[in-house]
Structure formats: structure tokens, C-alpha cells
Amino acid sequence: MSRLMLGVVCGLxxxxxxxxxxLPMSFPDKRAAITAAFxxxxxxxxxxxxxxxxxxxxxxxxxxxxxxxxxxxIITKAYGPIIGMGAIGGTVIGFIVSRFGH
Numbered sequence: 001m002s003r004l005m006l007g008v009v010c011g012l013x014x015x016x017x018x019x020x021x022x023l024p025m026s027f028p029d030k031r032a033a034i035t036a037a038f039x040x041x042x043x044x045x046x047x048x049x050x051x052x053x054x055x056x057x058x059x060x061x062x063x064x065x066x067x068x069x070x071x072x073x074i075i076t077k078a079y080g081p082i083i084g085m086g087a088i089g090g091t092v093i094g095f096i097v098s099r100f101g102h
Contacts (some may be wrong), residue, residue, distance in 0.1 A: 007049015
């Protein structure tokens, strides 16, 4: 599978996992919060799949996961969970894309 397509698939899965984690939580506008989280997590997978950096895949994934999670963490003031999930998910996606993508 191409790197881009694998990144898209991984981003969809990462977004779905994040939705499952958020479903039991309460938010003033739950639909908007879940939609925004899904798009942010999908974006991490897409960016990792589209990028060609001269770094190990896990490191590129970690960088994208952090960079794309920090704005949401600043806005919500939920630094740990958002940045932590972004870092873990980005690292895993970066490894998968670099190992299995072509």
C-alpha cells in the first residue's frame, strides 16, 4: 500500500479510536468536540503518510503528532491527554507507515 493511503487508513483508525475514548465524556457541544478531534487525528495520519522526512518513521510521526496536537491542547487546557494521545498515535502511525508503506 502506498505511504499516503496507509497514512489515510491509519488516520481514520486513530480518529475512530479517539471518538471511542471521548464518547463517555461530557462537553458543552459534544458533536463539535468529537468532530474536531476526529479531524485532528485523521490529519496526523494524513500528514505522516504524505511527508518524506530524512528521519526514522517513528520520529517523524512523533513530531507530527505533537505539532498537530499542541494547538488543541492549548485551546482546551487538557494538555496531558491530548498531547499524550497525539504523541503515542503519531509514533505508532509513523512506524507503521515507514515499515509497511512504499
